[in-house]
Structure formats: C-alpha cells, structure tokens
Amino acid sequence: MRYLTHRMGFFVLTLWAAVTVNFFIPRLMPGDPASAMMARFHGRVNPAAIHALEVAFGVNSNQSLWSQYISYLHNCLTGNFGISLTYFPLPVSTEIAQALPWTLGLIGVATVLAFVAGTVIGTIAGWRRGSMVDSIVPPVFVVTSALPYFWVGMILILFFSVMTNGALPNDGAYDVTSTPGLTLAFGVDVVRHAVLPAATILITSVGGWILTMRNNMLTVLAEDYVRMARAKGLSNQRIMYQYAARNALLPNLAGFAMSLGFVVAGAILVEYVFNYPGLGYMLLNAVNNLDYPLMQALFLMITVAVLVAVLICDFLTFWLDPRARSRS
Amino acid sequence: MSATLLAGAPGETETPGRSRRRGFGLLRAIRGNRKAMVGAILLVVFSVLAAVPQWFTPVQDANAHAFGLMLPPSAAHPLGTTAFGQDILAQLIYGTRQSLVIAVVVGGLATVISVLIGISAAYLGGMADGVLSAVTDIFLVVPTFPLIVVIAAYAGNGNTVVVVGVLVVTGWSYGARQLRAQALSLRNREFLESARVRGERSSYIILFEVLPTMTSLILANFLGGALYAVLTAAGLQFIGLGDNNSLSWGTMLHWAQSNSALQTGQALWVVTPGLCVALLGASFALLNYAFDEISNPALRPVRRPRARRTRS
C-alpha cells in the first residue's frame, strides 16, 4: 500500500510543479504578453481578451505575488483557464475538451498498440535468441526507432496519399464534407483518416519496445530461476511466459512510463503533419497565434494525461509485481 | 586474466583491472560488431561532411537564392533545387554541421549534468538524495516537448542557443536516473570497500574508482542524449521554433512543409533532409545498441552448436 501512496504523492507533487512552472513562465520571459497581444491585434484589444490573459497568468497588479499564485492554483483546479484568443470568445476549457478525445483516441490507442505489439515481438525475439528472427530484429528496429516521427509521417503521406491520389487521407480527422455523428459512414471515415497517423506512430515507436523487451528477456533468461525452471523440466512455453516474460515485463512497464515524454513529442509532430485536430495540433496553432492562455492550458492538460498514464503503469506494476506490494 | 569465464551476471560491471585494456578492446569490439561498424562509418561520414563541406559541393553559400526555382535533379543539381532556388544537395551538406554540433554539444552537456546529479544523489544519500531524485523524476515525467514549445514561443525568435539550452535542460534526467541506480549498486562492491578502508577520500573514490567502472553507461548516455538531440532539434526546427534562417536539416524540412513540398511534387526537398536526420540518429542508435551488447555479455549474439554424444 505504501507503494501506491508514494506514487500518488509523486503524482500530486509533479502536477504542482507543472502548474507552478506554468505560473512563472510568463513572468520570467522577456517581453510582456499583453503588449505582444496589442501589437498583434494592432492596438484594438478587447478588454475581455486582456482579462483572459490575466486569468490565464494569474496576473492582477492589485494582488501580491503570493495571492496571485493562490488564485491561479484555484483557477487551475476548477478548470478555469481563461478565454482562448484564437477561438475567441470560447473558453479554453471548451476547446481542450473538443481536442482531447481525438488525441486520446489516436495517440492513446496507437501508443498502447505499439507497446503491446513491441512487447510480444520482443519476447519472441529474446526467446528465440540466435535464430533468424533474432538476427534481423535488432538492426532493423534500432534503425526504425531512430527515425524522426514527423518525417515518417511525411513519407507515408508521400507514398500512400499523394502517390495514390488520396487513397488514404492525410488531412484532419474526418472529411469536412461529412457530418459527424454515430453513423457507420462517419465511423469508417474517421478510421480512414486515422490509418496513416496511427501507422506513423506504430512504425516509429514499436522498435523501442521490441528492443527493450528483448534485452530484458535476455537478461532474465540468464537468471537462475529460469535455469531452475529448465531443471524442473517445465515446457518451453511455460518458461517463456510465466518465468521469463512475466519478469521481463516489469522493467518494460517502468520504461514505458519514463518514455512517455518522448511519445508526446512524437504525437504532437504527427498531429501537426496530418492536421489532426488533437491537443498537439492545437498547441502548435496556439503558438503560431500567440494564444498564451490556450498554450499554457494545453501544456497542463498534456502533463495531466502523461501523469495519469504513469499512474496507470504504477497500478499495473503493483498488480503484477508482488514485491511492489510489500515494498516498505 | 583470471580463469573466471562463467558469463558475468547481467548488470554486473567489469572489475577495474580491465579499464586499462579498454582503449584497444574498444576498437576491436567495434570492428567485431557489425552494428557498431555501420554506426561508426555513418558517424565518420557525417563528421567529414560537417568539417569540410566545401569539398563536396561547388556551392559556396547554400542558403542563397542563387538558382532556378524548383528545378528537377540534374548534373548541376543532383537533388534539384528548392522553391527558393537553393541547391538541395548543398543545403544537406552544409546543414550537417549544425545537426552534428547540436547532437554532440547537447549529448555532452546533458551527460555531464546527469553524471553530476546521478552520482551525487547516490553518494550523498539521505535528504539530498531524496531531493535530487524527486527533481530528476519530475523532469523525467513532465512532458518536456510541450514545455519547450511554450518556452520557445515566449522567448521569441528562434535561436540555436535556446534550442541547445532547452534540449540540455530536458534531456539530462533519464541518464541521471540510470547513473544513480548503477552508482548505488556499485557503492557496496568490494573494490570500493578496499578504497574506503585504505582511507581514500570520497571524491577520490568517485573520480578514480567509480567513474571508470561506469564509463560504458556514461558513454551510452552520451549516445542516447545525442540521438535525443538530433531528433528533437529537428522536430523543433520543423515546427519553426529554431532559427529559421539558419542552415540545418530541420529548417529545410520546415521550409519544405510551409511550401507544401509534398503536394507540389517536390518530394526530394522533403525526403532527403529527413533521411539525413534519420541516418545520423540511426548511427547513434546503432552505436548505443552495439555498446550495450559489448558491455553486457548476456546480450551478445550466439551461435548454437549441438552437443556431441560420445561413448567412452
């Protein structure tokens, strides 16, 4: 139990750190967002827009820094991130709520798929060490794991979209002409649009999982308890799954949690390349439009998503590793 | 060399006596491992291109809008020209320098920081360790790419120094965690005990006993950091947060994307810089993977002859 409370504590601590960083960024950066706004809108700045900035940054010259911080924390906790400057006058939270499902759906599913596929392939590669499979797997996937996400996306677009004259779409989450709804036609459309972006994520990230799982397997296979399992005459399958893979999986989960930052980076770029309306795409647009409230809120949102994923990994580890349950 | 030939337990590092043979052994190890060879060759090729780009292309200033727009590949322009009239091949060659320099600088600085923090955390222990570890974990978990994006947006015009800075600040944490773990496991090994018993100071122990044993991990960290830098810098430049007027592969991709190169049939403008990023990244990744194999006997490739049944 202490393990879980410890991890929850870390969750809260990190979240607080992210929020605090968010609070201080505008104060530490050169220039003043308000004047940048003014310059951008050629002096015609809506008082509501200024207020939006104030809420987003917690800027209020009447209050001390400390009380500004407190009200900023309060705003964050209640989901009040101000008004978006790009989608004025819609509040930031509404915008985020629209983009979130697309990101979770595409990136979330693709990443989990890549992890699962990578783990399975890595297990087999590690088990069949010295075989044909194993001599091809490492070099190929070492290379694929070094490919830049966005470039792979662009190559896929080149070969499957441009060269095939639009067989697989490369723009957005669904066709602008179709009507969103719970219809089969719409569903198919969404899936069609998701194929290339998802493939991009799969191709680039699966390599990393395969390699780490394979290495973990090899390390575990050299352990005494695997030799014991052989000495007991257990079947290969049983040894592979219950003795080797079960143990090799644990550090892989931890590795997954640690690499989420990188996954996010790739996801943002993939959304950008495919104009996929998720959180990442929104973030980059916000940057181009100098929409500070939206940018900062997105950063927080993405951080929360990552922290939740890490927490899920922690729970999984707790479930799978009896040592974590009794950790003091 | 002693007669201990049982494959060492994975994760067990070599005893210090070996470090003297490292120099020789390293070169031989690279030559023996195919992945390392490929990675090393790629790296050498890129280094040469970065050092003396002018030997490989007649173009002097790759950024100048000197030639015809969107020309297809020809003898004069082996990869064609961009929408601004720049020779693509020349851009690739001159752009090598920035990408390589960023990779090496970020890799080096990030490794230095992770060594400092990771090893100090392991040795100081207690409260200091708790604080350093918490900081490391926070940096590790918080998705730094969005943070970089936000910071870069505030910092105004893209600037390579800023890019390097944020990459270092966001890239050290993974290495620090690994190094701390290894330093902790080494803490109680016998050769360190003997150094302590001899009366050596902690700083001596850290510098001359611990660090040499950790060189393989530190090297791996450097390579990992360089890989991270290459890919992330390219990504940042691609979305326009680097110095858009500078000459690098990421910036090429940025301009290609903003000119809809894919859709307008200028595929080479898009494909080639990305390919270079991929190759440079792959060289670091291959070397990293190969060193993993070299330093951990459990991971080495094996051949499997069958046992012969003999009658005596």
Add this chain to the structure above:
Amino acid sequence: MPDAPVLEVRGLTVEYDTAAGSARAVDGFDLDILPGEFVGVVGESGCGKSTMLFGVAQLLSPPARVSGGSVRFRGQELVGMSERELASIRWRGISVVMQSAMNALNPVKQLGAQFEDVMQVHGERSREVVRQRSEEVLRLVGIDTVHLKSYPHQLSGGMRQRAMIAMALLFTPDLVIMDEPTSALDVVAQRSLMMQIKELQRQLGFAVLFVTHDMSLVSHFSDRLVVMYAAKAVEIGRTRQVFEAPGHPYTQGLMDAFPSLRGERVTLTGIPGSPPNLLDPPTGCRFAPRCPKRFEMCDIPPRLYETGASLAACHLHAPAAEEAVR
C-alpha cells in the same frame, strides 16, 4: 555386491565459446556417485566446479556447451539427449538446489504455485494430491505450510533455501545436485541447513553432489571429496582421508589456509600466484607454476595416481617405474 552407481561421469568436457577462442571450463572430468552418497566438490572461484555441475545436469546455456564425454544416470546416457527425452528424468531422477534462493525462485509466483507447476508437468493432475505433497515436503524441512501462499521475498534467507530443498524432494529423486546452497547464509543457518540435508538424506536415501568453496563445511558432512583446480579434478577420495593425508600439493595448500579453532597458533600460508588462463592452459600439470614441490616431471600432464588414501593427480605419487622413465 556393491550397488550400481547412480551417476557415472567419464571425460566430461565443457567448453565456452568466446570471441578470443574456446576455453575448456571442465577438462576431462570423471566421477562415480553411489546411491545415498554425499560427494563434496571443492575448489576456488573459477575452477569449473559449478560449470561441471550444470554440465552433468544438462543445464548449460550458450556460450557454454558439453563438448565431449559421457554422463550416465542410472545407466542412461544424458549427453546428447533431446530436451523431450531429458524431461522425464528432470526432477524425478535428478533435482537441483541453487546458490541463492532469492534468484532461483521465480519472484512473481507463490511458493505453492512453483511446487505445483513441476508436479503438473510430470503428470500430476489432481490439485488435492499436489497440495498434500507440497505440504508434506514443507513439513519435512520444517516450514509452516501456510507459506505455500507466500512469495519468495516474504521468506527469510534460511527459509528460502529450505523451501528450495523441499521443492527438490518433491519426487524423492535419486540424486540432488546442490550448487553452493549455503553461501548466502550466515554460519548458524549454514550448519542447521547442512544438518537438515543430512537428516533428509538418511530418511529418504538420495545421493548428493554438493559444490562449495567452503572446505570446513564440506569436511564435516561429505562422504567423499573431490578437489578441482583449473578445470580438472586433482584429488578424489574419502573425506576423512583426504583431510588427514592430502595427496596433492594444492589440497595441502587449501588445508594450510584454514586455521584450526583449537590447537596451537600457526602462521597461515596462502597459495601464491593465480589460476591459469583457461583459454591457453599450461601444457603440463596446471598447478605446477604455483607448486612448492614442482620438479622436472611436472612438464607432463599428470593422471590420477593412487596414493593409498585417495587418488591425486600429482607426479609425486607416480609409481617408481614411471618416474624412472624421465
């Protein structure tokens, strides 16, 4: 009429394939084990004793492999057998106890589950029978049966080792192979474990092949002793006799290195030098470079000679005829 040996090893050779060539970690090892015997194998780190053990049990993994020799278990040749053929002998005939139970027991499975899987693999389907047998063996080693539901990390070191021994006895095998099972324990737990093993041996009648670097431990409990050096057996004999009259200078050196608890104070002498490089071993006697009694004949590799008390691979015991030939 003497019983047939449970285990007959002839000329066992194990090679490691390294980048720098093949090294013989075990070079021509011979041994017979009679039913119910306790045979101890001693030697310094790297002499090949653990490798020999795993070679006998057919548990080597690449890059190690059995490159020659024969291992007969109850008359059946094990070398070259396929895994399927070996499976029926594994655990029923020969079981294994390893050095550190923390590493030898699967950390993510309960103890009971680890007993159960080996019984299932050997055809025991009834959960009731499995449970009963598991409880029975735990009681044999003095562990509360509630621990069938425990995970390895929840038990103390001594308990874990005893649990491993219990597991090894599930099918009352003919031979139990033990690789330094006491090294991870404190002296008190060591002695108690050894006494337990001897008691079980008396009750159930299995033979033990026990590898250790601890001379004093093995001297009290083994019937026969094998001393290994640099991949070869250099002395074999009844334990008492080897201790009282060591035939090989290396064995003598080992005895001298251990102080006696009682008796007069003596200066401890170690054995200077270090073991040879097995990638390129010396052509003659492998101990010669460090041997205080080296003489000209030692350039020829010795075979095991009778010394009256034991067999020793030392030319000092060569029959006069052979010595005269040089």
